[in-house]
Amino acid sequence: MRKIVIAGNWKMYKTQAESEDFLRGFLPALDATPDEREVVLCVPFTDLSALSKNLHGSRVQLGAQNIHWEEFGAYTGEISGPMLAEIGVRYVVVGHSERRQYFGETDETVNLRLKAAQRFGLTPILCVGETKQQRDAGETESLITNQIKTDLVDVNQENLVIAYEPIWAIGTGDTCECKEANRVTGLIRSLLSNPDVPIQYGGSVKPNLIDEIMAEPEIDGVLVGGASLEPASFARIVNYQ
Numbered sequence: 565m566r567k568i569v570i571a572g573n574w575k576m577y578k579t580q581a582e583s584e585d586f587l588r589g590f591l592p593a594l595d596a597t598p599d600e601r602e603v604v605l606c607v608p609f610t611d612l613s614a615l616s617k618n619l620h621g622s623r624v625q626l627g628a629q630n631i632h633w634e635e636f637g638a639y640t641g642e643i644s645g646p647m648l649a650e651i652g653v654r655y656v657v658v659g660h661s662e663r664r665q666y667f668g669e670t671d672e673t674v675n676l677r678l679k680a681a682q683r684f685g686l687t688p689i690l691c692v693g694e695t696k697q698q699r700d701a702g703e704t705e706s707l708i709t710n711q712i713k714t715d716l717v718d719v720n721q722e723n724l725v726i727a728y729e730p731i732w733a734i735g736t737g738d739t740c741e742c743k744e745a746n747r748v749t750g751l752i753r754s755l756l757s758n759p760d761v762p763i764q765y766g767g768s769v770k771p772n773l774i775d776e777i778m779a780e781p782e783i784d785g786v787l788v789g790g791a792s793l794e795p796a797s798f799a800r801i802v803n804y805q
């Protein structure tokens with residue numbers, strides 16, 4: 565039975581005060597959430613220590629949005645696995661398209677970060693996905709296949725989550741059609757040595773679409789940006805029917 569992972573990716577939103585305010589509106593909704601669903605909030609570094617204090621005893625797991633591959637060192641602006649583990653972070657998003665686009669992330673550095681997350685006891689969420697140009701050129705399958713094969717070299721697939729996030733669906737409101745998202749998720753699964761790796765869909769996930777998305781057999785959860793920023797919106801997603 566594959567794990568269900570419902571994660572919010574707050575990107576660069578919410579101060580510590582705003583994140584604490586979010587929890588006050590969100591946590592009560594979890595009383596209705598089936599136990600087998602893993603609920604994760606991937607938040608900015610400054611929110612991690614604030615939220616870790618507020619989440620004690622809660623079922624919400626903390627996630628980060630980046631991790632350096634070294635244990636320590638002169639890497640201005642980076643954060644290490646031991647720093648994240650010390651405050652109870654369990655998950656870390658790796659290879660998000662925004663990091664690949666704006667911060668020079670490559671498949672090689674993604675691979676290093678994936679292995680570092682596992683080395684320091686965290687579970688990485690690997691993001692893969694194609695651009696509109698690649699999809700229109702019929703390159704979706706080859707792009708995804710290359711990302712999976714390159715990013716996962718020597719990565720332990722027993723401690724991994726993957727998110728299929730078509731870049732053209734991120735932040736656009738143009739959610740991938742559920743059957744297509746399911747098809748590509750099935751392709752990703754066919755490339756893995758461990759068929760039980762949870763695979764999420766991400767890209768304009770909205771409350772009104774979550775029931776349909778989660779009804780797809782290959783999809784084991786979602787990675788949610790904008791719709792995870794409001795308590796009621798993310799609560800409806802977490803409590804999909």
Ligand SMILES: O=C(CO)COP(=O)(O)O
Nearest residue numbers: 573734735767768789790
């Ligand atoms: O990038 C995403 C999650 O990592 C998706 O963002 P949106 O849900 O805002 O499209």
